[in-house]
Amino acid sequence: MITKMEHTAIMVASMEDSIRYYSDLFGFKVRLQGSSETKEMAFLYLEEQPNMEIELIRDINPVGEYNKSGVVNHLAFTVENINEAISYYKEKGIEFLSSEPQPTLEGGRMILFHGPNDELLQLVERVKI
Structure with a gap:
């Protein structure tokens, strides 16, 4: 198991x-x-x-x-405050794939970007309960 x-x-x-x-x-x-x-x-x-x-x-x-794109689509990281995280990582040189976070299925927010090997990465702010 x-x-x-x-x-x-x-x-x-x-x-x-x-x-x-x-x-x-x-x-x-x-x-x-x-x-x-x-x-x-x-x-x-x-x-x-x-x-x-x-x-x-x-x-x-x-x-x-190895298949370059593979079956795995992206790697996601949880953040407490997505707006603060976006600002912080923009200062570090990360270019996001959209100008604003997008809604998640559960009502949180997420944004995508590429890592140094063109891997797709995601920041996710979960719904606060």
Whole structure:
């Protein structure tokens, strides 16, 4: 039986740049980093939620082909106040895909942007109950 969501993997062009992006902008920490003959990998986590990680993968000598777009559409991050988060990340150089947050199905708000490897990322402000 499945006991938890483990990680989401992102294919990266530069491991160093990707680690810096997720660490400096969002506060992720590296739990484990290493390489084999075919891949370089790093696992990143947030201290507030250490049981869910992002796996960064850089192909060194590809064994097979990864689909660039894959089946996974985006990676979402929860924020307390989306307007404050948008302002903060705009100052850090993030360009959002819309000028304003969009409504979510449950009545919250969200906005999309691209990470350093063209991965689709999302900020979500959940409904406050």
